[in-house]
Amino acid sequence: MRKVYHRIIQIAGNVITVEADDVAYNDLAEVKSARGTSLAQVIRLLDNKVYLQVFAGSRGISTGDEVRFLGYPMRVSSSEDLLGRVFTGGGVPKDNRPAILENLIEIGGPSVNPAKRIIPRNMIRTGIPMIDVFNTLVESQKLPIFSVAGEPYNQLLARIAMQAEVDIIILGGMGLKHDDYLFFRNTLDEHGALSRSVIFMHTASDPVVECLLVPDMALAVAESYALKGKRVLVLLTDMTNFADALKEIAITMEQIPSNRGYPGDLYSQLASRYEKAVDFDGAGSITVLAATTMPGDDVTHPIPDNTGYITEGQFYLRHGRIEPFGSLSRLKQQVNSKTRSDHRTIMDTMIRFYADYKETLEKRSMGFQMSKWDEKLLKYGDLFEARMMDLSVNIPLEDALNLGWKTLAECFDTTEAGIKSDLIKEYWPKAE
Amino acid sequence: MQDSNSGKIVGVNGNMLTVEFDTQVTQNEVAYAILGEDRLKSEVIRVRGNRADLQVYESTAGLKVGDKIEFTDELLSVELGPGLLTQVYDGLQNPLNELAEQSGFFLKRGVYLPALDYEREWAFTPSAKIGDKLNAGDKIGSVPEGIFDHCIMLPFSFRETWTLVDVKAAGSYKIRDVIAVAQNEKGEKRDISMMQEWPVKIPISCYKEKLIPAETLITQQRIIDTFFPVAVGGTFCTPGPFGAGKTVLQHALSRYAEADIVIVAACGERAGEVVEILREFPHLDDPKTGRSLMERSIIICNTSSMPVAAREASVYTAVTLAEYYRQMGLNCLLLADSTSRWAQALREMSGRLEEIPGEEAFPAYLESLIAGFYERAGLVKLNDGRNGSVTIGGAVSPAGGNFEEPVTQATLKVVGAFLGLSRERSDARRFPAIHPLDSWSHYESIVDGKKIESARQLLRRGNEVNQMMKVIGEEGTHIDDFVIYLKSEFLDYVYLQQNTFDEVDGATDKDRQTYVFNKVSRILDTSFKFEGKDEARRYFLELRQMFIDWNYAAFGTDKFKQIENGLEDKIKERSNA
Structure with a gap:
């Protein structure tokens, strides 16, 4: 005793x-x-x-x-019975069902030996052209959505989770509004995905320390499933609340703050969570998608800044759209040469024209005269925003690529497009 | 055994232990915290009274007050000997592949394996004779290690002069077999094997003198070799915000730089990036030797989720290995990505020690530590008259991409070249995103300095014109100014930018660089006549397209010559001469 x-x-x-x-x-x-x-x-x-x-x-x-x-x-169960259940950050059932105490594993385990990782090679399809075409999500990637309060980042996370072809979804909620928690649970339920999901939920009214535990609980469970060969998707929202909880504890413990009150080990703390994303050599994988709200929409704030150095790219969600500039998937090169022969070309060409469009917009707002070419770009920009950037568009990659060709053909002629001739021959829409 | 050098834990705070000891401890000595079966490696970092503070290279979970500590009386050291090349180590020189075989997917704490294979046999050929007088670092013999002649030297820790009293005949030996015996003037005899140990935080200084780095280290990156060169034995840093291409640049350097040995220290960065090197290097050929790139490489990998204290040690481990191969008369390139993570590890420890913080809570001694690290680079004349070198290139990841922060500033004070990566250029997809106006280098370029200076002038002028045009529009800009702008853009596109992922364009050797730069330089000096701005723009766009195609054609091939002829015609078309 x-x-x-x-x-x-x-x-x-x-x-x-x-x-x-x-x-x-x-x-x-x-x-x-x-x-x-x-x-x-x-x-x-x-x-x-x-x-x-x-x-x-x-x-x-x-x-x-x-x-x-x-x-x-601190331990958490790694049993199959976890599926479909909801827990607090402390691991207590939140769904009025009994606690699970089988196969307990310690959370915050050691790091994966880099020699047991493999180069990521599978695309995760989301049906969102801004992701699939321009910044392809890859299995085992760790990627945050940089956003600000009020943007639909939780909706975006939920949508990706519903459409991604993964075996298990683990949701870690930190400091969420109760409405958001219900939104996630209902969405999973409606799509019949709840039975392959585990939720660790810390809402804004829960004790702050539990917030700190959420990523470790979620990732420990994810790791145990991945070791059994499962492809696991972990959603963490919102990591800014996690970092703020770290700050709170550090200040209480009288640690010397480094930057805007955050502890000096913020980078290591975030990295030890994000680095759990892995493609095991001979087992499953963990993909981590997170939401990071940028305080004051400032990407140089310590939280998004440290996150950006850790993750393999980022999606900027602004005004309800994924920004083509700044958004980046560092792993897209690993997969987008294997999807379709025109994927990289469409990706580069469309972004290039969109950048030109932005420049033209600037010129127009400064009162410079619009040339014929400028008019073409203006038409293109509107089409691009409506067909590619609008988040309500939900089409497979191949359709999105075709739509890209169609858009280019509607605005430009083949010489203006500046695309290799053999691709033009294969994909440029024929005039009717 | 009376454990005179042991102690017990009285405090645990993160990865710092406070330990009470009875007899004596040495600053920076290695100690082990005993946790059941496991022995957790740690290092003494402060002593106060009969209490010492230790940083632990592992997770401290499970340790209790009263648990035993064993001191070793040895500083943190690495094993040096044949078999280092092709290895992948963590920050404490644990071989990761062997660890994976033993412990599986995860890095189990408390598992330490020998860095070198003690059982493997090497073909030793002696070069020194019995009776030879030797100093530390002098050659006794050699073994072939891949493409290199690995020198077996009198251990660096041997002070003064020693006389060889025995040396084994040529044959196969294991690295711990005695291959020679030496005696000093006091008559003390010591066995010598092919392996020696050296404390990582102390520079190896068994050489005659340090020389001024003069020769350019060819990196095959045009913007570096021509505009911001790095010298053999020099130092450089590549600071940049996230997403500006630091790691891609470091990878390019590790592949294409014309050094004998390349040591990559992945310090506190993403594991995924190291995996790319681990999985790709064995399949890539070194164009110089035709052998796998791995044969000239050592990878030190202490990624961001691995223990922080070991991250601090990892850069020292890497530079010690570089110094070791330098002692054999080889040119070593050490690429540390990223030194900011190393500095952060120092900051974390300093915070736990409750030291008075400097700027952004970095410790006050940050600058001297950074200076001390970069000072381990250099071109040296060895005792036998040969030269060897260590070149250090450090990536810096400044918070918010702001170069005013302490790590970047401390680094700039001590390096010979600054290759600043800019967000502005990476957003415009102008890679490598080294800023041509902000960066600088103290070293000698491979092309004529005057030509570089005039090219630089042009870039500056072009930038001014571009800024001006944003205010007054293209209409209000004079055609002469406009052409300057077009020329600077031309230089940027065809020479400064380089496609790392292309087989031909990714690496431009010295001959080709000088050849191509002369052509570029001539175009920049040529005065052209144009009717209007649209015509000028079109002309330079066409010229640029041809030039880019030229960059993609292998040097000296028919295609290369054919495009070159086309270029010449194109230049004549509008030239005033």
Whole structure:
């Protein structure tokens, strides 16, 4: 029987301190207060002082409350029974069904040996031309959607998840509004995808410490499924709330902040989560799609900035559209040569013309005269935005490529397009 | 055994341990935290009274107050000897392929394997004789390692002069077999094997003198070799925001740079990028030797999710291996991607130590550490008169792409060339996105300095005209200014930009660069006559298209000559001369 400690000597923020012996770093404890029982994790040891981060927050904890150490770190079940279930960040069922305690695995496990990774090679089809054609999503990629509050990033995530051909979907929600949580759950349900999904949900009203646990819980489960050969898609939204929770804890622990109050290890903390994205040599894969809201729409803010250095590209979602400039899939080269022979050409040509269109718009707004060529570009730009950028467009890659050719042919002649002759011969729409 | 050099844990904070000890400890010595069966490697980083702070190279989960610490009295060292080439190591020189065989998918903590294969036999040929007087770093013999003659040297830790009292005959030996015995003036005898150890944080200094780097290191990247050259034994940095192509540039350098040995230190970056090197290098040929690129490479890989303290060690591990091969008279290129992650590892540790922070919470000693690292580069004259070199190129990932931050600034002070990557250029898909106006180099270019200067002038003028045109429009710009702008764009497109992914254009050797640059330079100096701006633009667009085709044609082929003739005709068409 483990010893129970009755003397809490310090309570600061969500961190409490007790004097105890024989406690291991990272282990869990149970804190019993008048408000109920909460888990807590050891985050620092010094002499006989043990610092605990209380998952449910320290509000209402009294210095005489009971602390009992459990002797193991945070764990999560990796059983098949998880599918279709909803849990809090602390792993407690949120759907009024019994807890699952089989096949427990530790969260935040070690990193994958780079020698056991393979070069990603499978495209993930989303039906969104801005992704499929221009910035192809690849299995095992880690990719954030950079956006700002109010943009439909959760809708976009849900849509990609519904259309992607993956075996398992794991949703990690951090600081979500309750409406958003219900939106995700209902969407999964409507598409019959709930039975192959696991949800770890931290809503804005839940204790902040649980927010920190969500990515680790979600990714640990994802890893166990991937090792069984499954292709897993992990959705993390919103990682900005995760980073802000990190900041909160770091400040409480009196760590020296590095940049705008964020701890110096923000990069490492984010990387250790995102780097769980993997294509195993001889097992399944994990693809990570995240939402990162940029505070003040500023991409140089520490959260999007550090994220950009970690992830394999980013999608900018602005005004309800995926921006063609700035958005990038670093892995697209691995797959877009194998889809169709005109894929790369359409990708480059259409973006080039769209850039020219933007320049023409600028010229027009400055009052310069519009030439014939400018008129053509203006027509092209409108068509491009309506046919490619509009998020309501939902067509397979091949149709999108055909539509690209059609658009080019409607606006330009073959010489103006600047495309290799053999491709023109094969794909340029014939005049009727 | 009385464990005089042991201690016990009194505090755990992230990857830092506070340890109480009874006897004595050495700053930076390696210690092991004992956790059941596992031994977790760590390093002493501060001593106060009878307490020492240790950074642990692994996760500290599960450690308790009172757990035992074993001190080793040795600094963090690497194993040096034949068999280093083609290897893939983590930051502490653990071979990753062997680890994968042993522990599977994950990097299990506490598993340390020998860096070199102790069982493999090497064909040793002695070159020194019994009675020879040797100093540290002097050659005793050699073994063939792939395409190189791997020198077996008197270990670098041997002070003063030693006399060889025994040396084995030519034959096959394992790296830990004794191949020679040396005696110093005091009569002390020591065995010598083909393997030695060296502490990573101490530079190897067994050479006569450091020389001024003068010769250009050919990287086959036109904008670098011609405009911002790097010297053999020099240093350079490539700062840039994310997505500006730092890693693609580093990959290009690792493939095409004309160095003997290339060491890639993937320090705190994406695992996926290393995987590309790991999986592709064995299948790519080194054009110089026709052998696999892997045979001249060592990869040190401590990616962003691997333990932070080992990330700090990884750049030192890499530079020590480079220095070792330099001692054999070889030219080594070390590419560190990215030094910012290394600096962040220092920052994390400094924070845990509760040191007074400098700018952006980086430790106050950041600058001197960065300087110390880059100073390990250099061209040296070895004891036997041969030259060897270490060239260091560091990628820097400044927060927000802002070069004013401490790591970039500290790096700029100590490097010989600054290849600044710009978001503006990468957004315009002008790759490599090295900014031609902001970057600089102190080293000698492969082409005539005057021509470079006038090309640079033109780029500056072209940029000014372009800025002006944005305000007053094309209509208000004088045709002469407009042509300057077109010429600068021409230079940019046909020479500064280069397609890394193309087999021919991806690498331009020295001869071709000088040849092609002369042509470009002549076009820039030529005065053309045009009726109007549209005509001028069309002319330069056509010229550009021909030139790009020329870049894609292999040097000296019929196609190359054919396009060149076409170019000449095109130039004559409008030339005033």
